[in-house]
Amino acid sequence: MADLSTNFLGIKSPNPYWLASAPPTDKKYNVLRAFEAGWGGVVWKTLGSQVKNVSSRYSAVDFNGTKMMGFNNIELISDRPLDINLREIAECVRLFPDRAMVVSLMADNSREKWHELIAQVEDTGAHGLELNFGCPHGMTERGMGAAVGQDPEIAKMVVEWVMEKATIPVITKLTPNVHSVVPTGHASVEGGTNALSLINTIQSVTGVDLDTFVPNPYVAGKSVYGGYCGPAVKPVALKMLTTIAQDPVTSQVPISGIGGVSTWKDAAEFMLLGATSVQVCTAVMKHGFRIIEDMCDGLNNWMDEKGFKTIYDFIGKSVPTITHWEDLDINYHIVANINQDKCIHCGLCYIACEDTSHQAINLTYGKPFNTYSIKEEECVGCNLCKLVCPVDDCITMVEQRKGDEYLNWKEFQRRGLPLNDH
Amino acid sequence: MAILNNRLTAEQYEQNFSDIHPPFENREAALVEANRCLFCYDAPCTKSCPTSINIPKFIKQITTDNVKGSAYTIFDANIMGGGCSKVCPVEKLCEGSCVYNFLEEPPIPIAKLQRFSTEKAIEQKWPLFQRKPSVGKKVAVIGAGPAGLSCAHVLSREGVDVTIYEKEKKGGGLMTYGIAAYKVTPQFCEDEVNFITSLGGIDIKYDQELGRNVTLAELQTNYNAVYLGIGVGVARHLEIPGEELAGVEDAIRFIYDIREKGYPSVPVGDKVAVIGLGMTAIDAATQAKRLGAKEVTIVYRRTQAEMPSTEVELNLAKLDGCHLIWLASPKEIIGENGRVTQLICNVMELGVPDTSGRRSPVETGETITLAVDMVIKAAGQIPYEELVSSNQLTNWNGKLAIDGNCATNIPGVFAGGDCVNGGKEVVDAVQAGKDGAKAILSFLVKSEK
Numbered sequence: 001m002a003d004l005s006t007n008f009l010g011i012k013s014p015n016p017y018w019l020a021s022a023p024p025t026d027k028k029y030n031v032l033r034a035f036e037a038g039w040g041g042v043v044w045k046t047l048g049s050q051v052k053n054v055s056s057r058y059s060a061v062d063f064n065g066t067k068m069m070g071f072n073n074i075e076l077i078s079d080r081p082l083d084i085n086l087r088e089i090a091e092c093v094r095l096f097p098d099r100a101m102v103v104s105l106m107a108d109n110s111r112e113k114w115h116e117l118i119a120q121v122e123d124t125g126a127h128g129l130e131l132n133f134g135c136p137h138g139m140t141e142r143g144m145g146a147a148v149g150q151d152p153e154i155a156k157m158v159v160e161w162v163m164e165k166a167t168i169p170v171i172t173k174l175t176p177n178v179h180s181v182v183p184t185g186h187a188s189v190e191g192g193t194n195a196l197s198l199i200n201t202i203q204s205v206t207g208v209d210l211d212t213f214v215p216n217p218y219v220a221g222k223s224v225y226g227g228y229c230g231p232a233v234k235p236v237a238l239k240m241l242t243t244i245a246q247d248p249v250t251s252q253v254p255i256s257g258i259g260g261v262s263t264w265k266d267a268a269e270f271m272l273l274g275a276t277s278v279q280v281c282t283a284v285m286k287h288g289f290r291i292i293e294d295m296c297d298g299l300n301n302w303m304d305e306k307g308f309k310t311i312y313d314f315i316g317k318s319v320p321t322i323t324h325w326e327d328l329d330i331n332y333h334i335v336a337n338i339n340q341d342k343c344i345h346c347g348l349c350y351i352a353c354e355d356t357s358h359q360a361i362n363l364t365y366g367k368p369f370n371t372y373s374i375k376e377e378e379c380v381g382c383n384l385c386k387l388v389c390p391v392d393d394c395i396t397m398v399e400q401r402k403g404d405e406y407l408n409w410k411e412f413q414r415r416g417l418p419l420n421d422h
Numbered sequence: 423m424a425i426l427n428n429r430l431t432a433e434q435y436e437q438n439f440s441d442i443h444p445p446f447e448n449r450e451a452a453l454v455e456a457n458r459c460l461f462c463y464d465a466p467c468t469k470s471c472p473t474s475i476n477i478p479k480f481i482k483q484i485t486t487d488n489v490k491g492s493a494y495t496i497f498d499a500n501i502m503g504g505g506c507s508k509v510c511p512v513e514k515l516c517e518g519s520c521v522y523n524f525l526e527e528p529p530i531p532i533a534k535l536q537r538f539s540t541e542k543a544i545e546q547k548w549p550l551f552q553r554k555p556s557v558g559k560k561v562a563v564i565g566a567g568p569a570g571l572s573c574a575h576v577l578s579r580e581g582v583d584v585t586i587y588e589k590e591k592k593g594g595g596l597m598t599y600g601i602a603a604y605k606v607t608p609q610f611c612e613d614e615v616n617f618i619t620s621l622g623g624i625d626i627k628y629d630q631e632l633g634r635n636v637t638l639a640e641l642q643t644n645y646n647a648v649y650l651g652i653g654v655g656v657a658r659h660l661e662i663p664g665e666e667l668a669g670v671e672d673a674i675r676f677i678y679d680i681r682e683k684g685y686p687s688v689p690v691g692d693k694v695a696v697i698g699l700g701m702t703a704i705d706a707a708t709q710a711k712r713l714g715a716k717e718v719t720i721v722y723r724r725t726q727a728e729m730p731s732t733e734v735e736l737n738l739a740k741l742d743g744c745h746l747i748w749l750a751s752p753k754e755i756i757g758e759n760g761r762v763t764q765l766i767c768n769v770m771e772l773g774v775p776d777t778s779g780r781r782s783p784v785e786t787g788e789t790i791t792l793a794v795d796m797v798i799k800a801a802g803q804i805p806y807e808e809l810v811s812s813n814q815l816t817n818w819n820g821k822l823a824i825d826g827n828c829a830t831n832i833p834g835v836f837a838g839g840d841c842v843n844g845g846k847e848v849v850d851a852v853q854a855g856k857d858g859a860k861a862i863l864s865f866l867v868k869s870e871k
Contacts, residue, residue: 064485065457344524347463368466368519390460391525 002303003310004296006040006100008254008277009169009194011127013040013100015296016267016311020258020279021045021104021130021173024289026078028088032095037289038296041100043279044089046077046132047117048106048144053079059206059216061232070232071282072206074137074217074224077106082120090124100277102128102171106135106144111161118165128168131159131193133184134175134200136227146200149175152187159191171256174198174240176233181240185250196244197256197279199237201227230282234260238273245274245319262291264298271311272318330412331403334381336360336374342394345369349385349395357384376400423763423795425669427689429714435685438712439603442738443508445537449487452538456484458522459530466519467532472853473500477516481535493543494550496536501575502568504540505597505614506849507533508606511701513734515849544610544617551621554581559866562587562645564632567595568848569839570651571618572855573862578623580863585645586624589631593619595653596840597848599678602705604712608681638813642834646869647862650815650822650830650837651855654803654845660697664755669762673698673706673800680709691796693717695765696744697752700730703800704739710798711742718744719792723751723770728780753789755797765792803845810841828854828861834869836862 004015018041019025019034026045034042053075061070078085093101103126107113121129133155135145148154155172162170172188174181176199185196203225208215215223237259244250257275261267262283270278283291308314338349350372353361360378364371374385386395430438446452459481467477476495483492496503512518512533520529543550559582563570566588574584592598593615597606619626630636632652641648657672659665669691679688694715696707699722711718720739722729725748729736740746750767757763767790770783807820816823816831821844828836838854840846 065453344521345462345466346460346521347465348460351463363464368469370464 002300002308004040004300004303006277006311008100008256009128011041011100011102011169012098013277014038014098015040015292015299016271016275016277017041017292017295018043018100018102018256018277018279019284020281021132022073022281022285023075024281024284026080027085028092031088031092034284034289034292035092035096035099038292039099039289041102041277042092043130044085044101044103044126046104046106046135047082047085047121048077049108050081051076051079054219056217056219059226060230061206068230068282068286070204070206070228071230071285072204072217072226072228073201074219074226076137077104077132077135086120086124089121089126093125093127100128101126102130104130104132104173106132109143109148109158111164114158114161115165118162122166122168126168128171129162129166130171130173130197131162132173132200133158133188134173134177134198136175136177136201136203137225146175146177149173149184149200150178152183155184156187156191159188159193163192169194171195171197173200173258174244175200176202176236176240176259180243182243182247182250185244185247189249189253193253195254195256196250197258198244199233199240199259201229202233202236204228229260231260231262234266238269241270241275242273242319242322245316246322264295264302267295267299268302268314269318271315273322274316274319276311276315326409328408329406330409331401331405331407332399333402334397334399335376335379336381336385337396337398338372338374338385339394339396340371340373342391343372344391344394345371346390347372348388348390352384352388357382361385423692423793425689425691425796426714428686429690430686432686434714439685439709441508441607442604443534443537445541446534452484452535455531456481456535459485460521462521466521467516467530470515470519471499472515472847472849473503473506473856474853475499475503475516475536477532477536480539481530481532484535484539489539489542490548490550492539493548496540497543497550500849500852501572501618502597502614502848502852503536504544504617505568505594505606505611506852507536507540508610509597509601510847510849511732511735513732544613547617547620549620551575551579553578553621553623556583556623557581557866559583559646560585560644561647561649561862561866562641563649563651564641565589565595565651565653565839565841566593566615566626567651567653567839568597568851569653569841569855569858570595570649571615572852573649573651573838573859574624574855575618575621576856576859577862578621580859582623582863582866584624586626587630587632587636587641588626588628589634591628593626593628595651595851599681600674600702600705601848602677602709603680603685604708605705633809633812638832638835642832646834646866648835649855649858649862650835650841651839651851651858652806652809652837653840654805656804657702657799658802658804660752660799660801662752662754664757664762667755667757667762668760669757669795670755670797670799673702673798674803676706676798677702677709680713685713688713690715691762691794693792693794694719694796694798695792695794696720696798696800698722698799698801699724699736700800700802701732701735702803703798704731704735706798706800707739707744708742710796711744715796718742719747719794720744721747721750721752721765721767721792723749723783724780725749725772728772747790747792749783750790751783751785752797762795762797763793765794765797766790767792803840805841805844827864828858829865834865836865 021043063069133149172193257270480495598611769788772781773784776782805820839851
């Protein structure tokens with residue numbers, strides 16, 4: 001059995017799975033249920049000046065019958081009284097002392113307000129603070145949330161205010177609604193933050209109702225941009241995480257990874273790209289807290305198979321493998337191969353290649369079953385056929401190097417090697 | 423032992439003849455299956471459909487909530503796509519070639535999805551097709567069965583005025599009169615015919631039989647072309663002693679009566695033997711059981727490997743409790759007081775392959791005797807040999823001879839469906855009707871020049 005326990009700047013949790021700051025963590029009732037289910041920690045839903053929410057608040061993108069592939073919300077920070085939140089946080093810490101209790105904060109825009117809020121939260125016994133510089137809707141109109149995270153100078157200033165006061169670790173949560181998360185990440189680290197977390201939700205319009213013509217979610221004939229999350233945003237989150245994990249400044253602090261984590265596999269990928277802990281929200285909002293069981297079990301089994309004793313054996317392991325395009329080896333060449341014994345004759349590889357790629361698949365007519373084969377000389381090794389094939393391992397990519405040596409684009413140009421002639 | 427009607431209560435009839443292929447209860451259920459479809463290219467299912475319905479396309483249209491488009495895709499290729507979704511032997515057609523079979527996974531329930539779209543269209547009377555302006559041509563169609571209706575629909579869409587002459591009181595042909603009631607209800611058959619004729623330009627004249635109420639010569643004079651979709655007739659004779667006894671029934675007549683007279687009116691024996699193992703034999707056997715026969719035995723002279731019925735159909739009969747006797751060929755029917763009491767069969771064995779490629783049964787010299795009070799003949803149907811010969815139509819044992827353009831030997835007279843092929847599926851007849859219409863349209867253009 002591998003050891004899943006996590007130590008994030010001294011914030012300890014029995015596993016790297018925290019619930020992200022969101023509705024599932026806005027009160028004691030939910031948080032105790034989460035801890036009972038086995039969650040390693042929570043980031044308590046953002047506290048600040050009490051707000052009022054609207055109805056409705058969520059919308060989703062379904063795909064081919066799968067519900068909530070993408071999820072969207074227009075909720076603000078906690079709409080419960082601060083004193084109740086603080087009391088409940090203290091109770092949760094007392095009842096589950098082994099779990100991570102991080103509290104998300106978004107104070108009004110003044111040093112005093114931040115200091116006041118931090119002092120109140122630290123009194124609860126919470127283990128860490130997360131600064132919400134990412135909320136993309138509502139709060140931005142009041143100069144908070146993403147409005148802070150989108151301006152590195154303001155972000156740095158606020159982090160500095162926080163660090164003057166905070167005595168427990170501070171994590172700064174970054175917004176993805178920027179051309180790059182690195183500048184604000186830099187500014188936050190320079191301002192003294194102890195860690196970073198990313199990504200917050202991505203501004204979105206999830207869809208338009210084709211009967212009412214009003215986008216979702218619907219609020220009395222209107223809608224607003226919401227924050228997009230769930231499985232759909234994972235690839236974006238992984239990319240942004242990697243830029244933080246590769247940057248010489250931001251990579252100096254631990255990272256909590258967020259964005260579409262639904263399974264242990266997603267978590268392992270975030271950790272391989274530099275996250276020490278991961279935060280989950282949409283998946284529990286779809287299935288409830290019980291998904292933690294397989295998230296721990298699956299990760300454990302995978303770690304055992306790979307020989308990883310602790311999570312620190314693989315955190316960041318994949319970071320160096322993402323390189324610059326011009327450093328890729330042009331001599332590496334693969335061609336597709338169709339296993340005729342596994343082929344079910346659906347023709348999906350053929351039509352994808354024929355209509356949209358390199359016309360590298362032969363069709364031999366049959367009634368009713370056609371036979372498909374690869375024209376190796378035409379195949380550029382793009383993977384498309386393999387990606388559309390519904391049968392596992394029916395189409396495999398076989399290495400056929402163009403040359404033995406490593407050859408990158410710069411060297412290719414320097415030597416004046418020939419480009420395609422058709 | 424006795425042949426009796428009214429054996430069951432109204433509730434029992436209701437239950438025994440309810441739809442054996444229930445539809446999807448709701449949109450979500452249909453979507454679960456529709457979303458499984460891989461959307462194959464040059465799809466094997468489409469290539470296995472005699473009418474070449476673009477199946478991946480209509481299923482995709484279900485997934486995008488474009489049910490109207492889905493129904494159009496189906497009906498455009500097969501105007502009886504609603505009925506076919508209930509009666510087609512899909513296990514040997516579209517679903518039989520679904521690529522999921524290679525994965526040992528259940529195929530896409532194509533028929534059920536087809537029913538989902540087409541039933542909605544028929545129920546809600548969607549006007550999916552529009553006629554082109556009249557081209558001033560008239561075509562007579564004989565028979566409002568699948569071939570005739572399909573031919574008429576294509577012609578009318580192109581602006582041809584069609585008159586159908588139908589000898590029965592209802593349209594639909596074998597769909598209405600020749601298929602087990604638990605597959606398609608009489609109401610559905612009527613709705614389907616109305617849906618087809620709602621296009622306009624198709625006038626069905628009922629109680630009009632070729633050779634009795636109307637002659638081919640008249641039609642040739644009064645119309646620019648004639649299409650014969652007259653189907654096939656009664657069940658093939660067994661040519662054995664005792665065939666004239668009371669209690670020996672024609673399967674076609676038996677099934678017709680069930681559809682026409684209503685379940686309680688149709689008499690059935692205590693112990694029934696059904697001769698043959700095609701779709702009609704299964705329909706007769708299962709319905710005899712469902713009408714309340716105590717024992718039904720299907721007698722077939724070959725083995726399961728050679729049977730014309732599909733395995734799915736055979737299982738229907740088995741699940742209804744019908745017995746099967748393989749390698750038994752009727753030799754003689756014995757009676758008392760003019761009524762059937764026994765069926766004597768030769769025990770057969772398989773010999774060398776015949777012209778159909780199937781091993782032909784040969785007598786072993788042994789016999790078996792079944793105590794029965796009713797024998798239903800379902801060993802194939804006989805074409806209208808006399809009718810076609812008397813009209814100087816070239817034929818093969820009554821099956822009309824046509825050329826590659828669906829034309830008979832008489833200029834301007836075309837034919838298709840069971841009267842040409844001797845009796846195949848509804849879906850084959852629909853395609854024959856489309857082919858016939860295409861040929862007639864080009865004939866009408868040529869004859870103008």
